[in-house]
Amino acid sequence: MTPPSIKSVPRTATLDDIDALTELWQETGLYRPYNPPAWDVRFALGSDEATLFVWEDNNDNIIGSVMAGHDGHRGWLYYMAVAPNFQKSGLGRRLMEIGENWLRDQGVWRMQLMVRSENHATQDFYRHLGYRALDVTVMQKDIDTPPADR
Numbered sequence: 001m002t003p004p005s006i007k008s009v010p011r012t013a014t015l016d017d018i019d020a021l022t023e024l025w026q027e028t029g030l031y032r033p034y035n036p037p038a039w040d041v042r043f044a045l046g047s048d049e050a051t052l053f054v055w056e057d058n059n060d061n062i063i064g065s066v067m068a069g070h071d072g073h074r075g076w077l078y079y080m081a082v083a084p085n086f087q088k089s090g091l092g093r094r095l096m097e098i099g100e101n102w103l104r105d106q107g108v109w110r111m112q113l114m115v116r117s118e119n120h121a122t123q124d125f126y127r128h129l130g131y132r133a134l135d136v137t138v139m140q141k142d143i144d145t146p147p148a149d150r
Contacts, residue, residue, distance in 0.1 A: 006057050006086065010098055013041060013052040013065070020062040021054070021079075028081040029119075034146055040079070044069065049106075052079070053098050055091060064091050066099040075103035075111040096129055114138060 013021065022037040031037065044050040050069035054062045063086050067078040077099045082092045103111055113131070115122050123133070 006055065006063060006089075006091070010053040010055040010064070010095070013045065013054045015042065015045065017041070017054055017062060021052075021065060024062055024065060024081050024083060025079060027083065030079055030081055040067070051102055053095065053102075055095060057086075064095050066095040068099040068102045070103055070106055070108045073108075075100075075106070075108035077103075077111060077113045080113070092125065093129065 018038045018041050021041060022031065025031040025037055041052060044052045044067050047069070049071070050067065052065065052067045055064035057063050063083040064081060066080045069076050069078070077096065080092065080095055080099065082089075082095070100111055113126065115126065127133075
């Protein structure tokens, strides 16, 4: 059941949501200065292989988000965030279902996400939803000027 203070369905984000998303991601510890939210939001919304959903309260404040994208083989979920005063309300689970369903509708059958190794509470949340940790090493290489430096 949806708490009375939130809308009953999410919506697709727009470029006008960048400031509110930046604030939400800062508030929930997802923000990193080397990964500017404005760039990620524009990238997701400009792609056929990605989307970004937001959930609002009844005052039109963004209180949750989830970004989904895929490479044609594997799906990824990013920026799953719930404002602190709405955590443990079931909203995180609902956002994950929305992201997973969007990927499923794209023909993706395996979904992955990354959680910082020190973030044990978030790892527990995902385990509770059926995700498992894999024994892999994620490697990264910047092949262009990072967005923050552009």
